[in-house]
Amino acid sequence: MATEQLRIPKATAKRLPLYYRFLQNLYQSGKLRVSSAELSEAVKVDSATIRRDFSYFGALGKKGYGYNVQYLLNFFRKTLDQDALTKVALIGVGNLGTALLRYNFTKNNNTKICYAFDTNESKIGTQISDVTVYSLDQLEEILNKEEIQVVILTVPAQAAQSVTDRLVKTRVKGILNFTPARLNVPSSINVHHIDLAVELQSFVYFIKNYSNESEDTEEVEENEKTRI
């Protein structure tokens, strides 16, 4: 049961990297076990959800003991496919694009931005953190040749849909959209939107109305409620 690779729910799958990263830190600091309460505090996911997630991994916490850090790490490493490097392309080398290129993604995982694209002649042919910036004219050619499945979109909002329309005709299956634009795509393509304005507004609203309360408690309550 514990070694069998089960198909885990998508909502759980999305939390895997978060758990993985935190457990790596724990392991490096010499901790052998961790309670769901500690994990909850650290990764900001309520402990009921953590316990349910972990049950899919065949990891059953023991009362007064918690979870075995090494076991979880081995499971996550295998599941997240840490040995296979996933090549990602980034489109739009402005400030945000440059920040992402300089961000050391590979420190914690095997996902790497390997190709960058821009329309600015002064940027084309330059390198940022070892990644060459190509002309947007070469987009389809390179994506298809390298079989890129995931792209990060950091172009100006007004260019987002036209670039997306081009991506639809490649092998790309996923777009991590950092632009404020909402993208129209066929159902074969998944878009994950990181909308910074919404993140900021939402957080400000939260602070103005719910400060001096932990961000977690009510999530738990809400979960309890939905379980009834």
Place this chain on the structure above:
Amino acid sequence: MATEQLRIPKATAKRLPLYYRFLQNLYQSGKLRVSSAELSEAVKVDSATIRRDFSYFGALGKKGYGYNVQYLLNFFRKTLDQDALTKVALIGVGNLGTALLRYNFTKNNNTKICYAFDTNESKIGTQISDVTVYSLDQLEEILNKEEIQVVILTVPAQAAQSVTDRLVKTRVKGILNFTPARLNVPSSINVHHIDLAVELQSFVYFIKNYSNESEDTEEVEENEKTRI
């Protein structure tokens, strides 16, 4: 009931700006009503959650009709306190900080980055999108004088905790943390972590394992499950 301002759950509160923004677009394009299925598709929140959220707003959708867009917009505008400008400070004017300063946050809401801080002498005193960059030495002085409650943290990871330790002594109640560092703060301060490496890894894992499936369907299933 509909006009009464109810205290809504935090998890719902966090989704408000997302709904608000999408409904603004709908309203501008002349749409008078919207179904929870349409909303679900657009904002990527499952429709069961949308219906539950909206019930807190006193907005009850009618079968075959949907929700009244104007009513929802009025409610959101009032709730999100669109008339009161919230001033936010940004710490760390690197690529990501500059990208956030250039991002037109005020287009859709009344949250504005008004102060920026950095340690780089060549940046101090310059302006980016009308925001002056101050020396980090002036951090406490300006935050306290301007009664800033929310800051955006875009400093290098190794500086994140030391800057946070200084913020703890100001009136700041919320930190939007874009660094990879996990911050230690007292319970009086809320941290919202936007961890770009985790976002990317999680999305790549999702695409590799669940592509050609909609991102929504299983969330709904999981919600149904927890309700049993």
